[in-house]
Amino acid sequence: MTTPRYARHKRSYLAIATAVAAGALLTGGLTAGTASAQVPSDQAGQAPLAAAPTTLSAAARTSLIQKAQADIAETGRRLGLGAKEKLIVKDVVRDVDGTVHTRYERTYAGLPVLGGDLVVHTSKAGKSEGVTKATKAAIKVASLKAQVTPAKAEKLAVSAARTLGSTKSAADGARKVVWAGSGKPVLAYETVVGGLQDDGTPNQLHVITDAATGKKLFEYQGIENATGTGKTLYSGTVELTTSGSGSSYTLTDASRGGHKTYNLKHGTSGTGTLFTDADNTWGTGAASSDANDQTAAADAAYGAQETWDFYKSTFNRTGIKNDGVGAYSRVHYGSNYVNAFWDDSCFCMTYGDGSGNNHPLTALDVAGHEMSHGVTSATAGLNYSGESGGLNEGTSDIFGTGVEFYADNASDKGDYLIGEKIDINGDGSPLRYMDKPSKDGGSADYWSSGVGNKDVHYSSGVANHFFYLLSEGSGKKTINGVDYDSPTSDGSTVTGIGRDKALQIWYKALTTYFTSTTNYKQARAGTLSAASDLYGADSTEYKAVAAAWSGVNVS
Structure with a gap:
């Protein structure tokens, strides 16, 4: 019998983190350059x-x-x-x-x-x-003097974290902010609660509290859970870019921003130990409960390399922040940890070893999904709550799927299934289906007024279904040996424009038209603007975007 706690964990798989560094100076402006x-x-x-x-x-x-x-x-x-x-x-x-x-x-x-x-x-x-x-409201507050103490805001935030299942929670202080994410802007506190979630994932719950009334206004996780030559477990034997010579090599990819892969040896903090090897052959192709096993590291390094190359080849994006700097990966996190997560604060990806410590969550689409949360954070910064949270999660599924198709790996062929390799459900079924999201038992096929109240891994179904319809169209289709049958909300027929064009439209919308508070209706407008920019307002592509959104009941 499935317990409520376990059910909550199943919903959280393959979420990954979107912690946003407020006020970070990344890029900007208008001037000539190469x-x-x-x-x-x-x-x-x-x-x-x-x-x-x-x-x-x-x-x-x-x-x-x-x-x-x-x-x-x-x-x-x-x-x-x-x-x-x-x-x-x-x-x-x-x-x-x-x-x-x-x-x-x-x-x-x-x-x-x-x-x-x-x-x-x-x-x-x-x-x-x-x-x-993100908001049309004028930014103005009546007073900059708080009526609520920071200590009260911290107490409320810790209570909220414990309600969501966090253990060993502690507030890292409350900072004064102006909250403009909904309605009239107000003076508020943002409190970040650290510690651990009840499945062992590090906790970074951001709680926004009205500084005048003490009322909780908003909350989102800064770390969202994920389920998530090298001899890999999931992708077969692959080429890995490493560093070193002779009898000393490290899993360091200098050609992709210096990405490194580290071994946590079942620990839960720190960077870990950089993987080294004498013959430059990594892993055995089989999972192992041994914390020194290289197989999970080979999968993680391969996933990072393919994700970097996907963004570079498809969008000319050089790294997650588009600044040429590589992230780093950590494997063998914790013990029996059935999850993985991306964390902006360390600019790193972390993978658990799964049940029995022999099912690492290092599959290719998981890696692409994780790092894509970092891309969303560096661009639109979609709030991980409500409809914007569904769009955030959907964006990672969309680009994770793009990575899988881009890699063109014979052992893990591209598909519109999410997490099909890691077998979290124990029956060989994937975590999510893009052609008909409701097949997972909880995701939304279509938009409704209450979709924003769903867990973001379920509300993301609307975005995933839109992307499938835009790429492949409605009805039955077989791709790489997988059968799909995608319906529409109104029974209409949608003709796809191909995955490559659909990816271009979603990326342009994310990077130039989405903001932190974008909802599904605004996402429709943003993708139409992107299609118009790329292909023209009278183009087949523009009309297909409109038809695909109508097919998921977004108008």
């Missing part, structure tokens, strides 16, 4: 799409950052921001045609404005082409 044009994989040999992103050199990125920072006062004036508001550059995207999309965070009287992010769109000539805002 860039290379991105060509979608289904259009090789053709001229790049005018609205596709380009790759910026390190020097060009630095110049963009400096220019954007120097111009924030003028940008704020043009946007009509108040005297107490300031902008902080978070990200920048430049298209082939020179259009620049600069993403900003906001502060008010020196306080971070959560839910106040925005994207400014500027033509090559410097003309404004609009702005996408």
Whole structure:
């Protein structure tokens, strides 16, 4: 008999983390610099799409950052921001045609404005082409003096964490912020609760508390759970990029931002020990309960390498933050830990060994899913709650699927199934199905007014189903030996445009039109804008986006 606690764990699998570093200065601005044009994989040999992103050199990125920072006062004036508001550059995207999309965070009287992010769109000539805002409300609060003490906010946050199943919880302090994520902006506290969730995953629950009333306004996890030559367990024998020579090698990939793979040896803290080897052959192709086993490390290193290459080849994105810096991976976390997670605070991926310590959660689509949470954090920063949380989770499923198809691995062929290799359910079934999400027993096939109340791994079904319909269309289809049969909410027939184009549209929408509070209706508008930019407002692709959203009841 399934207990409520176990049921909650099953829902949490393959979620991964989206911790957002508030006020981080990543990139920004508008200036000249070296860039290379991105060509979608289904259009090789053709001229790049005018609205596709380009790759910026390190020097060009630095110049963009400096220019954007120097111009924030003028940008704020043009946007009509108040005297107490300031902008902080978070990200920048430049298209082939020179259009620049600069993403900003906001502060008010020196306080971070959560839910106040925005994207400014500027033509090559410097003309404004609009702005996408997380909130339309004016950022203003009546008083900057809190009526509630930080200690009370911390107590409430710890209580919230324990209600969600956290153990050994402790607040890491409460900071004053302006909460603009819903309704009228208010003075608030953001409290981060550390410790452990009840399955052993590190806890980073962010709780937003009204500083005037003490009422909890919002909460989200900063770490979301996931289930998640090398002789790997899941992908067969693969080539791995390593470092060293002679009789001393390490799992260090200098060609992909210096990514490293570490061994935690069943520990739960620290970086661990870098994997080393004498003959540069990693793993045995079989799982082992031995904490020194290299097989899980080979899978993790391969997943990181394929994910890096997928983003570079498909979108010209160089690393998770698009800054050329590699993350690192940790394997053998804890004991019998049936999970994996991405954590922005360490910029790292962590994998448990699963039941009996011999089912590591290092499959290819899990790796792609995890690192894609980092991409979402570095771009739109979709809040991990409600409909935006479903979109966040769906984004990782979409790009994790993209990684699996991109790798073209004979042992793990591309499919529209999530987590099919790790057998968390114990019966060979996948965690999620993109063609008909409800086949997992809980995910939503279509949008409804209550979908945002579902766990984000279930509300993500709407995004996953949309992506499948846009890629492959409705009805029956067999791909790589897997049979699919995708319905629509209104019985309509949707004709797919192909996965490559669908990925381009979702990525452009994520990086230039989605914000932290985007819901499904706004995601429809954002993907239509992306399709219009890439293929034209009268294009087949634009019409397919509209039809696919209608097919999942989003209008």
